[in-house]
Amino acid sequence: MARTLISIRNITKRFGNFAAVDDVSLEIAEGEFFALLGPSGCGKTTLLRMLAGLEMPTEGTILIDGEDMSRVPPNKRPVNMVFQSYAVFPHMSVKANVGYGLRIEKVARDEIDARVREALALVKLEGLEERKPDQLSGGQRQRVALARALVKRPRVLLLDEPLSALDAKLREQMRSELAQIQEKVGVTFVMVTHDQDEALAMATRCGVMHRGVLQQVAAPSDLYEYPNNRFVADFIGSVNLFEGRLSVDEPDRAVIETELGVAIHVDHGVTGATDATLWAAIRPEKILMTHRAEGASPPQEVNVMPGIVRHLAYLGNETLYEVEVAGARRIKVTRSNVARYEERGFSGGEPVWLSWHPRAPAVLLS
């Protein structure tokens, strides 16, 4: 990995008795696109604001480029931010908005003009220099905010829910465009979002936060396939959780006896959880659903259970089934709609087998 640019060390932020950010430590490397992900109120925005200098940490230190920034005011940090409301100055033209930071820095006029032009080209706003913000669409205003921050050539660009105010189509387009811009300028991006799709699609690494605590930091695919705990498993994507206890624990094999009376077999050992309650998490797309005839034997010997389709939701690219199994539990199963119609599809009330590969479940200790 590249050189560490941001080092967050044991940062805590308290508002009264409430710890919005609770003892968070995190390293972000140069050139990364890092996403802070979590539900609203999890402390991710507070953490971002501490990086910007808009909040001061109660405890801990923040190093940027090896320098202690914990108490440095926002106007003296090599960091710029794109705000959730974009915060484009309403009384200034696009050009004046983008050039504002450079005018404050007292950069020479020719250079300001050149850099503003360059920044506007980067965000594809050429030709709108003289417009006022009230003559721009939401997406264009966001581009102004982005250009205004990037023109300062910050070491780190902070983005607070950058896509949340855009409509769905534009959001998708901006997603790839932001990633492209990041690649082009090579600036380290730190983004806050509550939208897991956004984080998974754009970021090179994500940190999941919950109640002020950093739950897991990993690459998007690792976050999805190897969650640390139930919160992460549930927050990233959709998941079926089975509570149980270990009955077999060998180096290359473990069996979890679940509350549903079905044993879940996995092909790796689970260390340090012999007597404790643990959970197996299986994603809906990792469960295979097959037709179950009366009296027929199951499709495989282990990792299988019978059920009845109770509900289905057609989502276009896939269909989400809710299958009732023992104990009136409903299991979520998705199937890709690989053909436009099926000879024998699954409909409500149909008896089915649910089965999965021993590598499908993630075993969670907490």
Add this chain to the structure above:
Amino acid sequence: MSRTSPPAPLDYLRRWPLRAWVAAVAFFLYAPLVTLILFSFNESRRNIVWTGFTVDWYMQVFQDDGLIEAFVNSLTIAAISTVLSVILGALVAVAVWRFRFPGKAAFEGLLALPIVVPEICMGVAMLVFFSRIMPWPADLPWPLDLGAITIAHVSFSFPFVAVIVRARLLSFNRELEEAARDLGASEWRVFLDVLVPHMRPALVAGALLAFTLSLDDFVITFFTSGPDTVTFPVKVYSMVRFSVTPEVNAASTLLILITVLLTAIGLKLQGKDIARAEGGA
């Protein structure tokens, strides 16, 4: 339209009771003003019967040194007290909006006091203040001799400015301030570059109000003006005590003209600002 269906909102305007009501309101509001303006062009010295058209009274106004002096005094006081009131009012509003401090509620209450205290009480208070506690030196050169009146005017105008600016600040997006800070601006630059432009419509409205309040104030000025510092309303009052001459009408018409013009300019400035601010947030 059938008789039983309830009338549409605009329909009320077509019914005679409402029209009569509107006419009555308009009559009581504007008839006195129209009469005043009309009779400023009346030939007769007495303000009762119309005898013919003339502009002599306006000529006379421009030749009446006492009246001109009072008029200039009034405009000077209004201009100075407007500038001071806007600065003071805006700063107070920002302080109250921005900071939390002990006794803030009491401070805000005291701020509104000059708005609600009867003018006559303010006048007497000013009289006592300037005669006992802080006598304004006599024989100062113009315009320093207007100091006492100006201070009195600022003291009752700036709370109006503060109230208007404070209301405007409620719609300020704090992220604009943070964005400016983030882009490198010091607190002072943030104030000048972001907060003042946002406040501008309120500053214009406040200035307008402060100016007209000062220009037409009679009661408080009456108690604070010395023999040599007469303002326009006080001068008109002393003229009217002898008789209501068309000269007074002419002078008043001029005053109305000035205020209407200033208001129109102010509203136009404000309209532009508000349109911009609301479209661009």
